[in-house]
Each structure stands twice: as structure tokens, then as C-alpha cells.
Amino acid sequence: MTWDRLLRFGSGVQHLLRADLQGQRPWQCPMRKALPALALQRWQHSVPETLGCSWWLHNDHLELKYSDLVMRLDYVWLRDHCRSPSCYNTKTNQRSLDTAQVDLTIKPSEIRSDKDTIYITWPDKHMTKYGLSWLAKHSFEGQKDYVQPSVLWNAAIYKDAQMPYVTYNGLMDSVDELKKFLETFLLYGFSVVDEVPASIEATEAVALRIGIIRESIYGRMWDFTSDFSRGDTAYTKVALDRHVDTTYFQEPCGVQLFHCLRHDGTGGRTLLVDGFNAAENIRKENPDHFDVLTKVPIKHEYIENVADYHNHMIGVGPVLNIYPWNNELYMIRYNNYDRAVINTVPYDVVHQWYVAHRALTTELRKPENEIWVKLKPGKILFVDNWRVLHGREAFTGYRRLCGCYLTRDDVLNTARFLGIKV
Numbered sequence: 001m002t003w004d005r006l007l008r009f010g011s012g013v014q015h016l017l018r019a020d021l022q023g024q025r026p027w028q029c030p031m032r033k034a035l036p037a038l039a040l041q042r043w044q045h046s047v048p049e050t051l052g053c054s055w056w057l058h059n060d061h062l063e064l065k066y067s068d069l070v071m072r073l074d075y076v077w078l079r080d081h082c083r084s085p086s087c088y089n090t091k092t093n094q095r096s097l098d099t100a101q102v103d104l105t106i107k108p109s110e111i112r113s114d115k116d117t118i119y120i121t122w123p124d125k126h127m128t129k130y131g132l133s134w135l136a137k138h139s140f141e142g143q144k145d146y147v148q149p150s151v152l153w154n155a156a157i158y159k160d161a162q163m164p165y166v167t168y169n170g171l172m173d174s175v176d177e178l179k180k181f182l183e184t185f186l187l188y189g190f191s192v193v194d195e196v197p198a199s200i201e202a203t204e205a206v207a208l209r210i211g212i213i214r215e216s217i218y219g220r221m222w223d224f225t226s227d228f229s230r231g232d233t234a235y236t237k238v239a240l241d242r243h244v245d246t247t248y249f250q251e252p253c254g255v256q257l258f259h260c261l262r263h264d265g266t267g268g269r270t271l272l273v274d275g276f277n278a279a280e281n282i283r284k285e286n287p288d289h290f291d292v293l294t295k296v297p298i299k300h301e302y303i304e305n306v307a308d309y310h311n312h313m314i315g316v317g318p319v320l321n322i323y324p325w326n327n328e329l330y331m332i333r334y335n336n337y338d339r340a341v342i343n344t345v346p347y348d349v350v351h352q353w354y355v356a357h358r359a360l361t362t363e364l365r366k367p368e369n370e371i372w373v374k375l376k377p378g379k380i381l382f383v384d385n386w387r388v389l390h391g392r393e394a395f396t397g398y399r400r401l402c403g404c405y406l407t408r409d410d411v412l413n414t415a416r417f418l419g420i421k422v
């Protein structure tokens, strides 16, 4: 790239730089000819070098070295993220700049830096200032390797972990306990609140301490027995294999709470399996299967015509959902009961999908990946419905379960308010 040049002049604590111009761009650098040829192809350093940054002005981006990080920053990006008062409202944390007004071929006309800051002057003389550590934190290169911390578990890891459980009073009265609860929940994908009064009201109060209830076709707070009042096997006594709920919503519910208010009978234990642990094992052992499960869109469906309930819900998405920038797994959509007709891909892909789905199912069904717990009055189980699968053993007798779904955004909002990075 012939544009990969620099012209440097000045020295001392701050360096001033003007980019070399080849005439193809609508900006001018009148000093160009006066500058020494020596300065070409040099990194620009702030002084002293070890503390500050160095940069290289390429044709189409700024390459910036700071600490050990090499960032490549697009010029429109640099203009768009300007935090000056005319571009960004720091009271509302909203952009005021109209990005559509930025010339897509924009380039800095001047750059200088000191120990902590880089100053960019644009052709219209507007100046943008970035803290170098702000750039390091917000650039693609500074972000891409970050994944949400989590403890992927199987039965043995869970046993050793000695997860801290919080009590109802602790959670309701102490912000530290609330934080401890959320940290545990975010690390493991499930958590328990103990010593809760065995009522819907207390369950709701706990839910509201954590987030906002997601009302759905099942209501706000739900409370059910095996009376088949709804068109779903959850409302019976049969065993339910591991699954996540509401795969037939375009955005499956983020969090689910279970509180067993009463059970007079046998069986009915709850099964938990870490879907991310299983998926990561597939990624390690057979990346092709993992890839298929992240790519093939699968429909799930809920069709109900029972009594006055008439519902038809459809949600579409791959079984494994990953962020495209770092391949981090963020959601598993796995429910073999509610999976709809596969008609989104041709037969050969269908077959690859079945093979991959079998591998994942085999992993999810390994006894060493299962935790079995008995829900009891007083214990609320919180499950991350984007990560941890639940199931249930068949049961006899009267069993009453209450709970609700929570909107994921609002649980994360509570966590962020408490200083948890998520």
C-alpha cells in the first residue's frame, strides 16, 4: 500500500504528525514537501516510548500500539466515537453526532499524543481526544479475547465447588448477599435461595429483587400441578428429559425460577446439566459438529388448544449460538420435545445436523454431567435458561410448583449495577 507512510516532525513530549498525501484524497498537507525523507516509514512515538503509544497512519486505518496491544482503528470509527461535547452527550451517554454526516473517506489531518491521550484533528479542524486506556478497553483488539467468566461443570466439579447459597433474609436485606448470589448464578448458570417462605408472594419478592418478571403465555407468576390444565407435558407426572424452556420464543426466556410449594409423593427430582460444558466438549472433540450446530437454523414450536388456551408460538435459531467476533457460546436452544419440522436446510445438511445433534445429546446424557436435586418448599432454584438444561423425574402424588421467568437484560442490569462485569 503506497499510502502506508508517515511524515514526522517535531519532538519532545508531544509529537505532531501529518499524514502523507498522495493526492487521491480530498485533504491537503501543505508541509509535505518540506519534510525530511528520513521521516518516512517510521513509527510515531509519544515520549518516553515505554509509557506512551506509537502509531502508524495507514491508508485506511490508524495502527496504534499501546502497552502490548496493537489496535487497528478505522478512521470513520475514530470520528464516530468522538467524545467531545458536540459529538457526545455525557449526561445521557448518547451520541449526538450524526454518523451519516461523516465523510466515509475521512482521515485525520493531524495527530499528536502524550503519555495518556491521543489527539486527532480532522480536516474541518474538529478535534477528537481519546484516552489511550479507553481505546485499549473499547477497541476490537482489546475486547475480542474476552469471554464471560464461567465455571463449566459436571457432577464432580459441582460437588467440589461448594457453591455458596444465600438465604431469603440475606438476599432481601443485604446488597452483598445479592451480589454473592448473582456472582454464583453467573458463574455456574444456576443458584439457590434458601429459607424462603413457601408462598407465591415470597417467590415473587425474590424474583423482583433480582430482576423483572417476564410475563408470557404462562402468565406472570405461574403455579402448576399435574392437572393438564395446559397443553404441555410439564403439566403431567411424566419424566421430562433435559431441555431448556421456551425455545419456541424468538428470544427464549433468560432465567427461570422454580419453587416447589408442596409434594406429597415419590420421585419428581430435578435434573440439571450444564449445556455450555457439553457444547464446549463437542467443540474440543469435534469442531465440525460444533460448527453445524451453530449454523443450522432450527424451528421450535408450541401449539396449544386446551380449554380456553389457544397459542401458537414459533422461534427459530441454531442450537448453539455464538458471538461472531470471539466465538463465545452465549445460548443453547435445546428442546427435543418442542423442536418443529426441520425445513430450513436441504437433506444432506439435515443429515449432518442429526449426526451433530446426536453427539451433543450423547454428551448431555452422560451421567457424569448430571446433577439431581430435590426441590423443596423454602428453596428457590434459579436456572440460566440460556445455558443450563433442566429435566424432571416422573413422580407420584400431589406436586405443586410455582415460579416465573425473568427478562435476562434486567438480571444483567442488576448485576452491572452491583459492579459485576457482564
Ligand SMILES: C[N+](C)(C)CCCC[C@H](N)C(=O)O
Pocket (backbone or CB within 6 Å): 218, 222, 224, 232, 233, 234, 243, 244, 245, 246, 247, 335, 337, 338
Ligand atoms: C414453566 N412452565 C410450567 C410455566 C411452562 C413449561 C413450559 C414447557 C415447555 N415444553 C417448554 O419447555 O417451554
Ligand SMILES: O=C(O)CCC(=O)C(=O)O
Pocket (backbone or CB within 6 Å): 234, 240, 245, 270, 390, 391, 392, 401
Ligand atoms: O416439574 C418440573 O420439575 C419442571 C417441569 C418443567 O420442565 C418446566 O416447568 O419447565
Ligand SMILES: [Fe+2]
Pocket (backbone or CB within 6 Å): 234, 243, 244, 245, 390
Ligand atoms: Fe421446562
